[in-house]
Amino acid sequence: MFSTKLGQALLLAISIKGCSASLINTPTIPGVTFTDVQAVEHQNYSLLAENTNPEQFYDTTISFCNITLWYTHQGWNDNIAVTVWIPLTGWDGRMRGVGGSGFSVIANLNRLAPGVGNSSATVATNGGHGHNTSSADTWGLDNSSRVNFMYAQTFFAVAEAEAAVIGKSVITDMFGASPRYSYFDGCSTGGRQALMLAQQYPDLYDGILSGSPAINWASFVPGMYYPQFVMNQLQHYPYPCILDAINNASIIACDILDGAVDGIISNPYQCNYSASAAVGRTVYCKDTGKMETITESDAEVADKIWEGPKSSISNSQLWYPMSRGTSFSNIANVTNNGTAWTGAPFLIAVDWINRFVFQNANYPIAEMPASGFEDAYDLSVKAWRHVSSTDNPDLSGFQAAGGKLIHWHGLADQQIFEEGSRDYYNKCMAHDPLLREYYRFFEAPGAAHCGVSGLIPTDAMSYLIQWVEDGVAPDELPASTPDGAMKRRLCEYPKVAAYRGGNVTLESSFHCQESF
Numbered sequence: 334m335f336s337t338k339l340g341q342a343l344l345l346a347i348s349i350k351g352c353s354a355s356l357i358n359t360p361t362i363p364g365v366t367f368t369d370v371q372a373v374e375h376q377n378y379s380l381l382a383e384n385t386n387p388e389q390f391y392d393t394t395i396s397f398c399n400i401t402l403w404y405t406h407q408g409w410n411d412n413i414a415v416t417v418w419i420p421l422t423g424w425d426g427r428m429r430g431v432g433g434s435g436f437s438v439i440a441n442l443n444r445l446a447p448g449v450g451n452s453s454a455t456v457a458t459n460g461g462h463g464h465n466t467s468s469a470d471t472w473g474l475d476n477s478s479r480v481n482f483m484y485a486q487t488f489f490a491v492a493e494a495e496a497a498v499i500g501k502s503v504i505t506d507m508f509g510a511s512p513r514y515s516y517f518d519g520c521s522t523g524g525r526q527a528l529m530l531a532q533q534y535p536d537l538y539d540g541i542l543s544g545s546p547a548i549n550w551a552s553f554v555p556g557m558y559y560p561q562f563v564m565n566q567l568q569h570y571p572y573p574c575i576l577d578a579i580n581n582a583s584i585i586a587c588d589i590l591d592g593a594v595d596g597i598i599s600n601p602y603q604c605n606y607s608a609s610a611a612v613g614r615t616v617y618c619k620d621t622g623k624m625e626t627i628t629e630s631d632a633e634v635a636d637k638i639w640e641g642p643k644s645s646i647s648n649s650q651l652w653y654p655m656s657r658g659t660s661f662s663n664i665a666n667v668t669n670n671g672t673a674w675t676g677a678p679f680l681i682a683v684d685w686i687n688r689f690v691f692q693n694a695n696y697p698i699a700e701m702p703a704s705g706f707e708d709a710y711d712l713s714v715k716a717w718r719h720v721s722s723t724d725n726p727d728l729s730g731f732q733a734a735g736g737k738l739i740h741w742h743g744l745a746d747q748q749i750f751e752e753g754s755r756d757y758y759n760k761c762m763a764h765d766p767l768l769r770e771y772y773r774f775f776e777a778p779g780a781a782h783c784g785v786s787g788l789i790p791t792d793a794m795s796y797l798i799q800w801v802e803d804g805v806a807p808d809e810l811p812a813s814t815p816d817g818a819m820k821r822r823l824c825e826y827p828k829v830a831a832y833r834g835g836n837v838t839l840e841s842s843f844h845c846q847e848s849f
């Protein structure tokens with residue numbers, strides 16, 4: 334039933350006509366002017382390939398034609414590079430687009446290698462700026478300290494679509510045949526780009542794989558700052574070891590809510606553990622090199638972070654909070670600056686609030702007043718939701734185009750609150766009860782952002798290809814911890830992997846059912 338074979342053979346034995354820029358006729362795109370095209374052949378080129386979904390690195394050797402096209406948007410004076418890597422032999426007839434991370438449209442061109450290694454022609458774009466994932470400091474504001482809407486629009490809504498059009502055109506020139514199927518693969522910002530393509534450019538890709546997507550951007554990105562705001566308001570910065578111990582205590586308390594004691598909270602939204610239960614406990618602390626005691630103030634910080642930001646008017650949730658069982662280390666990071674333990678905010682959240690929300694690179698975010706977080710959150714949503722959030726539940730265009738979408742998200746994502754993905758899928762389901770025919774969502778127990786730990790899908794792209802080309806829709810996705818010690822199938826939401834006995838490391842000890 335769960336064969337991992339890829340789709341049926343595509344075009345056979347089509348070879349590239351040559352690796353030369355002279356073969357390329359740049360496509361006509363309104364408002365776009367191409368400024369340069371280069372093509373360089375690489376035989377047996379060794380590099381460190383970067384997988385996106387999940388993020389994994391491995392050494393590989395590939396032979397490909399490295400094609401770069403530069404273009405500008407009329408009147409904008411931008412300079413965008415689209416890269417297409419084409420296997421020199423044995424092309425499988427497919428195109429694969431690869432997405433970015435954080436503030437980068439593509440984090441690293443070595444992300445093109447896994448596609449090429451699998452015989453696909455692969456495409457990515459830099460969106461006109463560099464590969465810095467953590468900061469938009471070179472492009473968020475213009476030289477008059479105004480938001481650079483041109484770059485923002487390119488980043489959020491345009492660059493990936495142009496890259497797909499350019500990629501298809503280049504591939505057609507190089508082989509004399511257009512790609513039979515096109516796939517997009519992205520995690521985090523790439524996962525948002527993936528959903529953006531399904532929502533806004535439904536004809537460009539046949540299959541879309543979205544991991545840990547940065548959708549709801551205007552809401553969750555300020556939300557990533559909330560833990561720092563809590564600590565600043567309370568003027569208390571727990572040692573990282575203390576927050577880690579509190580999180581561990583929540584795992585011990587809530588592990589059983591899913592029926593299996595496996596060190597993973599698979600049912601995090603039923604976990605109401607309060608850190609006050611851990612007050613007085615002592616832990617060995619690697620930060621101080623001695624035993625430390627969990628205090629009332631420590632517990633207050635953790636409980637406020639788990640509670641999440643609330644409206645001062647209605648007391649309703651502004652956005653989803655961090656869930657229990659999720660590491661505090663990224664967005665509730667605390668560090669010793671040489672003289673004191675203090676907050677070390679996640680740079681993407683600071684950059685967003687400062688540059689895009691307040692248009693002030695030097696906004697004194699650490700001195701935000703008590704009303705400051707809600708103000709920043711509200712302005713972010715009002716000014717940016719429509720450009721950045723990628724939360725339109727109407728996928729009828731994608732359905733009409735025959736596209737297929739696989740979306741997964743880790744239940745212990747320490748950067749992007751997983752409930753935002755669940756919320757989006759539920760809205761799509763409410764919009765179209767036949768959603769499952771073209772869109773399937775999988776929650777990954779214990780998985781951190783883009784899969785550095787927990788049960789992460791091992792081969793989602795193959796399942797997507799099978800769905801698109803053979804019509805076999807995935808009800809389950811195989812998953813594994815990165816070290817391979819634990820294996821389990823991810824169940825199509827809203828089903829869950831319920832324990833039926835046996836060793837929790839084994840796939841056979843769980844089965845998909847309606848609820849725990």
Ligand SMILES: *[C@@H]1O[C@H](CO)[C@@H](O)[C@H](O)[C@H]1NC(C)=O
Pocket residue numbers: 376377
């Ligand atoms: C690339 O490697 C293959 C297999 O080892 C070899 O046959 C081929 O000659 C190499 N090509 C070049 C240009 O080095």
Ligand SMILES: *[C@@H]1O[C@H](CO)[C@@H](O)[C@H](O)[C@H]1NC(C)=O
Pocket residue numbers: 371373399400401
């Ligand atoms: C591909 O070509 C571009 C543009 O010439 C260059 O910047 C890049 O380093 C090349 N990639 C490799 C792997 O050589």
Ligand SMILES: *[C@@H]1O[C@H](CO)[C@@H](O)[C@H](O)[C@H]1NC(C)=O
Pocket residue numbers: 464465466467468470
């Ligand atoms: C990204 O930008 C930040 C902020 O300017 C800087 O500290 C960091 O070194 C940059 N990273 C890279 C890889 O250039």
Ligand SMILES: *[C@@H]1O[C@H](CO)[C@@H](O)[C@H](O)[C@H]1NC(C)=O
Pocket residue numbers: 471472473474475476481
């Ligand atoms: C600011 O001006 C400099 C010099 O003209 C230019 O190189 C740079 O790209 C500009 N920065 C932005 C964000 O427009």
Ligand SMILES: *[C@@H]1O[C@H](CO)[C@@H](O)[C@H](O)[C@H]1NC(C)=O
Pocket residue numbers: 574575577578581616617
């Ligand atoms: C929390 O649990 C993890 C995983 O078992 C362990 O590596 C870590 O040391 C624990 N942290 C503390 C502070 O006990």
Ligand SMILES: *[C@@H]1O[C@H](CO)[C@@H](O)[C@H](O)[C@H]1NC(C)=O
Pocket residue numbers: 590603604605
């Ligand atoms: C946690 O709180 C929610 C909301 O009040 C409730 O529905 C759920 O039953 C509680 N879970 C547990 C395990 O007590």
Ligand SMILES: *[C@@H]1O[C@H](CO)[C@@H](O)[C@H](O)[C@H]1NC(C)=O
Pocket residue numbers: 662663666667668677
């Ligand atoms: C926490 O902040 C420190 C200081 O900025 C940084 O070196 C470290 O990488 C951060 N840790 C995490 C997990 O982000």
Ligand SMILES: *[C@@H]1O[C@H](CO)[C@@H](O)[C@H](O)[C@H]1NC(C)=O
Pocket residue numbers: 670671672673674675676
């Ligand atoms: C370290 O953090 C403390 C408390 O936030 C602050 O008062 C101090 O100025 C910081 N020191 C340095 C060197 O940044």
Ligand SMILES: *[C@@H]1O[C@H](CO)[C@@H](O)[C@H](O)[C@H]1NC(C)=O
Pocket residue numbers: 447448450451791792794795
């Ligand atoms: C592509 O190649 C990588 C590395 O060999 C492999 O992990 C992956 O499963 C392959 N298949 C697809 C469809 O990407």
Ligand SMILES: *[C@@H]1O[C@H](CO)[C@@H](O)[C@H](O)[C@H]1NC(C)=O
Pocket residue numbers: 836837838
């Ligand atoms: C479960 O399986 C793992 C891996 O085979 C093994 O190391 C472990 O001892 C087993 N646990 C139990 C309780 O049998």
